[in-house]
Amino acid sequence: MTTTSAPDERPSVAMTAEAYGALRASAALWAGTSVLITNRRGQVLLQRVSYRPTRLLPGGAVDLGESPAQGAARELEEELGVTATFTRGLAVDWVSPVGRTTPPAMKFPGELLHVFDGGIWDKDQIAAIRPAPGEIEDIEFVEPADLPALMSPGDARRALSALRARISGAGPAFLEDGLPIVPTVLDRVGVLRTARARHHFPFHPIPVPDGLTIRQSWVWAFAPDGRVLVLLDPGGGAACLPGGTPEPEDSGDPTATAIREAREEATAELAGTRYLGYLSDPDEPCARVRYAAALTSLGPALADPATGRTYARILATPEQVLQFFDWGPPAAAQLQAVHHARTILRIPKAAHQPVTELAGPTSW
Structure with a gap:
């Protein structure tokens, strides 16, 4: 049996199924997923975890045979004890091998990381959070401008790009190491990277x-x-x-x-x-x-x-x-x-x- 790397390729470049599978496996990437959740004030939910010094959005690796949306739902239930379904993506980020600091032994090949919209949570939804013991030490809602001080640089760029995509309403942002391939005006001027005006005036x-x-x-x-x-x-x-x-x-x-x-x-x-x-x-x-x-x-x-x-x-x-x-x-x-x-x-x-x-x- 033979196959080609694309439906319209000429027969002269036909490959065996085994060779084609090996070629694609050699280019395999990790797949990750995360969820962007805000409260009524527009602050972003971050997790303090036991295994990293920086804060994270809820999420993790996509398991074998699992879609990114299914992975996001599973991770949210495992980490926060909350059941949810995700139908709206905010960003897809190509995290390059040089875009993340990992131990050499890990042989990080790069990752496609999806960010889903977890919505705007009210007090009852926040009160229902049950952080996973031993993994999630605490959760907090923080100002968007504070993300770079609390997260790793790539994670902060990704979270801010996803939040701008949500506000802009132009559809999911396609990112490389957290930065949009095609920046919107919100990305270009850096909306949310400085503190928002806080006026809780009657x-x-x-x-x-x-x-x-x-x-x-x-x-x-x-x-x-x-x-x-x-x-x-x-x-x-x-x-x-x-x-x-x-x-x-x-x-x-x-x-x-x-x-x-x-x-x-x-x-x-x-x-x-x-x-x-x-x-x-x-x-x-x-x-x-x-x-x-x-x-x-x-x-x-x-x-x-x-x-x-x-x-x-x-x-x-x-x-x-x-x-x-x-x-x-x-x-x-x-x-x-x-x-x-x-x-x-x-x-x-x-x-x-x-x-x-x-x-x-x-x-x-």
Whole structure:
């Protein structure tokens, strides 16, 4: 019996089944699997294990005859005592022989490591975790920006790439030693590699009380498809909505502040600006006001005169936007107000779709 290495190969390169099997076995790789789980705040679940000094995502080697998804489910049950089924992949990583430090005697041939989406867990799901005695010493949820300090370099790169793929919504990322073969804008600017803004400030959908100083004015600027404008700092990957602090030329009008800042930071023009409410800071008697508006146009990307930075401009759904920040439970009330204003502006709810970069001028 003969076979070929591909269905369309010419008979002149035919091989015996035994030779073909030996050839493929000589190029065999390891197969691994892991699961990315976050809590409601967007923090990543890591395991502290007894056999390594660095933290790990849940997961391990794929057993003989087992699919990567089956392996992920088995590992999660063995390590955390949780039963789950995985249907969505976030990344496939080619871990090269030089991309992982292993003992020479192990003869590490390289590995294809799959990362599955374990979802966003609530308090009840987290409380049900039962770490495997003797193997899993503890679990913790950590900020994405802290992953490089807690994991090995390759593991941290892979986890961050997988998390960006989840947020972006563009489908699974194909990685080499943790880095995307085709980086998205989130990868290029390094979103999540610096600490997210942590503002667990109460949201009040009412006018700012008299005498309370307004420190900040931000705007949820809607494109016609229901997505909103987000600015990404090219220097550190930090995200923000258009807006900033009041200046004398705003004459005490926070709406004017939002419009001016959107123009300066993103060359964005707005229409139909609507007040949403304000955030109160328990440590400082001030208000941080929030607006919604319709985007009418974007000019060329220019440096913000206040910071000297030229922001990357993206469109993301309001739900994607929340994943760039750590705003805590009050974010739900703000999101509700955002969607209410969207309906008043007669803008449809955005369909789930990948983040889009706006590199040049655009008009709607």
